[in-house]
Amino acid sequence: MAKQHPKTIKHRFVVGLSVIMAVLGTFFAVVISMNLRNQLVTDTEHKASLILSQAEALQAYVKQVLRPSMYDLLPPDGFLLEAMSTSYVTRKVMSDLNVQGEQYRYRRVAHGARNPDYEADGFERGLMERFARDPDLARIEEITDRNGEEVFVAARPVRLDATCLHCHGDPVEAPRAMLARYGDTRGFWRHDGELVGVDAVTMPVAGALGQVKGATISFLALFALGLAVFYLTVQVFFDRLVVVNLGRVTEVMRRYFPKEAGEEPKPAGGDGPRPAAGDGEIEEIYDGIEAFASRLKEAREKIEDHAQNLERKVADRTLELAREADERRADVALFVELLSILNLSQTRAELLGGALGRIAGRFGAVAAAYECEFSGGGFVSWPPGRTPPPSPPGWRRLVAEDSLRLTDDAAFIPVRTTDVSRGLLRLYFPGGDQGPDPEAAELYRAIGQQLGIALENLDAINSLLGQNTLLASIFDGISDPLALLDSGYGVIMANEPARELARALARELAGGDCPAAPAVAGTPLRLPPEFFGPAVPLPDKADTPPLERLSAVEPSASTITLPDGRTFAVTRYPLASPSGQDGRMVVYARENTAERRMREKMRQTEKLVAVGKLAAGLAHEINNPLGVISCYAELLRQSLTDPQAREDLAVIERHAVMAKKVLRDLLDFARPRQATPGPCDLAALVASISRIFDIQAQSRRVRLSSRASAGLPLANADASALEQVLSNLLLNALDAVTPDAGEIVLEAGAGPDDRTVYLRVADNGPGIAPEDAPRIFDPFFTTKEAGRGSGLGLAVVYGLLRDMNGRIEVENSGGAVFTVTLPACPRPGPGQEEAP
The missing domain is CATH 3.30.450.40 (GAF domain)
Structure with a gap:
């Protein structure tokens, strides 16, 4: 007999529906609250991003436009904080824009700030620590609690670059105006890429969040009112739409399962009394389905018995197959x-x-x-x-x-x-x-x-x-650099001289002189691209077999020059790959820098000797006739009264004087005076020469400046000979630069180990043409117009420096740059007096 329960299906449905609607109302309220809060966060993020973008644009303008313009206007050591400091200008402008501080608060702060007013507080140091822990983090945007107040904060890290180190690096190099204002203790000794502070914008959001909460509560009230109306409507229609139909279903269950329902079967076609609507309908339907399930259970048990018999047979066969498979797996494992x-x-x-x-x-x-x-x-x-x-x-x-x-x-x-x-x-x-x-x-x-x-x-x-060991021993025993490269110019194998060459070149490219160190494990070996030879046009790889492409590359030999001036005789041998892929290449290099420099010096010396002999002979044979011409020209001047004849005679005298000047240069070149060893004070020499040539520079509207390093060692050279050297170099520089825009810099300094000193003359003229650079020290070679130079000045300079064990080098760097290198006098030891 089915149980009767006091709660009807209508009651259960209405209660369950009410619970569902309440849950939905709460869900929608939460969704609306989250949506309004997200909208608030989005609007606040947009405002904060605009403020930070404005600050970034202002900083970029100061750094890229205003600061370089001020450097052009101010003296070299001048610095105007109000126009050249990105931090100062940004804080000033953003403070003026934020007159009403309740809208937002902008701060550019740092740890160890130069101005204590902008030292980062605890909250801002926390932001800096987050940026320091995650270098990839570019911006923080979130709602957080600051000093008990709920605020939205947007921040980005402030990292220094190379342009900032002028004011934040070594205090000695900082602008004087900044040192006078803030001192030399705070805000210095920074390095490139260092995280020093943050740009932060905070906005109060407590009031807006309160409005979101009020809107959510209003929605819940309206939803509750609608739920009440809906509840009354369901009460009216539920009986007619649901309860009556469920009664018909329970009647069907009683008709076909009367025994399980606790009733006698009805005669065919008979109509029994229907149950009262709403009197435990769900329980009656459940009892009918349970009876139907019991019948299904009996049928399933019979089927399971049959299946178990079948499973036993399958299991026996599976054991046999598994035993055979284990044997096969054991055989495979053995192999x-x-x-x-x-x-x-x-x-x-x-x-x-x-x-x-x-x-x-x-x-x-x-x-x-x-x-x-x-x-x-x-x-x-x-x-x-x-x-x-x-x-x-x-x-x-x-x-x-x-x-x-x-x-x-x-x-x-x-x-x-x-x-x-x-x-x-x-x-x-x-x-x-x-x-x-x-x-x-x-x-x-x-x-x-x-x-x-x-x-x-x-x-x-x-x-x-064994063969590989023998080959490696032979390979490593070769004293010159030798490397095996693949088709992509990657180093497959290299002997120790090749590895040492690659490490030396890597150290030079990384920053100059540093002690030799073994290569770091795992670091790929790199050779200069010049070692690979010129690019060879190969046939199309899509249509040509690899071995035919390799045949397009022939053994080659060439001499290459590295950026540091060293030269190598490089021989390249292409090898065919046995796998049929692109071939490999053997590169053998032999350094011939010393040989090349010795040959160049010998050629230059031979030129100077030959031209010296020629100059001495010409000067002796031509000087006497020129003296006679000058003497008779003076006698003729006393006897001539015709103005035209006097002008013609003046032309003869002027060209005779010009010829004597050329002969005097020839005699100086052929019989240079013997240079006496130093010591020579280069700083005093630079100052004296600058005063002498300053008048010529001013007359030609050219800017001439000079500088000398402090504590410069004395040079082991003849002061008068160096004065002649600098005079020739400065005269050439004055001829090369353009009036009103020309600049010449004369500089003296010490070498890296204080064993050498140097003199440098740099101008902003057109420089030396690459095709003329090897010939500029040759006698009688000149690029000047006819009549303006004899081509002996640089040849004389080269000879004088050779006699003083010095050397001269030229390069193009915004103009011609001549560098004279001389040996330095040893510094006096303890208790010794320096030579006057």
């Missing part, structure tokens, strides 16, 4: 172990010692042995220390005929490859039922063949390793 042992073994004894135990374990043998067919080839047994029975008579014939022999307690397996006999593998069993398995004959043969292949591969590997 894999043999390959692994081959990879780990270096000698035949190691290979056989590891393999015999695995093979014996697979077949259940108690002992195993291997004997090589060749005398003295070796004998190995397993387990170690146990001597197995001797080999059967005629066992070499078994190996030669590749014949397998199985007895009651042993298996004799020939070990051989396709055409080479290796030896005999013996497996010994306990005997009886535990002897060798005749059905595994093919497996025994496969094991013997696999062991033979492993021995053959091991012999080949040992031979290859």
Whole structure:
């Protein structure tokens, strides 16, 4: 008999529906609240981003436009904080825009700030720590609590770059105006890329969040009112739409399952009384379905009994198949172990010692042995220390005929490859039922063949390793740089001179002079691109086989010059790859820097000697006739009264004077005075020459400046000769620059180790043409117009410096830059006085 419950289905439905609607109302209220809060956050993020973008644009303008313009207007050591400091200008402008501080608060703060007013507080230091922990974090935007107030904060890190170190690096290099204002203790000794502070914008959001909460509560009130109206409507329509139809379903269950329902079956076509609507309808339907399920259960139990019988048969067959599969897996594992042992073994004894135990374990043998067919080839047994029975008579014939022999307690397996006999593998069993398995004959043969292949591969590997060791010894024994490159110019192998060359070039490219250090493990070896030779146009790779593409590259030799001035004779040999891929290249280099420089000095010296002899002879032969011409021209001037004749005579005298000047230059070049050793004070010499040439520079509207390093060592050179050298260089510079825009800088300094000193003359003229650079020190070579130069000035300079053990170099850097390098006088030791 079905149970009757006081709660009807209508009551349950209405209560459940009310709960669902309440949950939905709460859900929508939460969604609306979250949406309004997200909208508030989005609007606040947009405002904060605009403020930070305005600050970033202002800082970029000061850094890229205003500061460079002020540097052009101010003196070299001038600095105007109000126009050149990005932090000062940003704070000033953003403070003026934020007159009403309740809208937002902008702060640019730092840890150890130069101005204590902008030192980061605890909250802002927390932001800096977050940026420091995560270098990839570019911006923080979130709602947080600050001093008990709920605010939205947007912040970005402030990292220094190279342009900021002028004011935040060494205090000695900082602007004087800044030191006078803030001192030299705070805000200095920063480095490039350092995180020093944050730009932060905070906005109060407590009031806006209160409005969001009020809107949410209003929505909940309206939703509750609507829920009440909906509840009344459901009460009216539920009886007619649901309860009556459920009564019809329960009547069907009583008709077909009267026994389970506790009633007598109704006659066919009879109408029984219907149950009262709403009186436990769900329970009645449940009881009917339960009866139907019990019938299904009985049918299922019968089917399960049949299935269990079928499963037992399948399980028995599965066990048989699994046993066979285990045997096959064991065989595969044995072959894999043999390959692994081959990879780990270096000698035949190691290979056989590891393999015999695995093979014996697979077949259940108690002992195993291997004997090589060749005398003295070796004998190995397993387990170690146990001597197995001797080999059967005629066992070499078994190996030669590749014949397998199985007895009651042993298996004799020939070990051989396709055409080479290796030896005999013996497996010994306990005997009886535990002897060798005749059905595994093919497996025994496969094991013997696999062991033979492993021995053959091991012999080949040992031979290859020996050849490789010999090749590596020869390769490393070559004293000049030698490298093997792949088709992409990657270094496959290099000897020690090549590695040392690559490390030296890497140190020079990384920043100049530094002590030699071994290469870091894992760092790829790089050679200069000049070593690879000029690009060779190859055929199209899509249509041409690799070996034909390689034939397009021929062996080549060339001389290359590195950026540091060293030269190498490089020979390149292309190699064909045996795999058919793009070939490789052998690069051999021999440094010939010293030879090249010696040849250049010899050529220059030979030119100077030859031209000196020619100059001496010409000066002697031409000077006397020029003296006679000048004398008679003076006599003619006293007797001539015709103005035209006097003008013609003046032309003769002017060209005679010009010829004498050329002869005087020839005599100075041919018989230069002997330079006396120093000491020479370069700082005083630079100051004296600058005063002498300053008048000429002003007359030509050219700016001439000079500077000398403090504590400059004395030069071991002749002061008068150096004065002549600088005079020639300055005259050439004055001729090269443009009036009103020309600049000439005369500089003196010390070398990196105080063993040398240098003089440098730099101008902003057109510089030296690359094709003229090798010839500028040749006698009579000049790029000036006819009549303005004899071409002997730089040749005389070269000769004087050669006599003083100095050298001169020229380069183009915004104009011509001549650098004279001289030996320095040793500094006086303790208790010694410096030479005057």
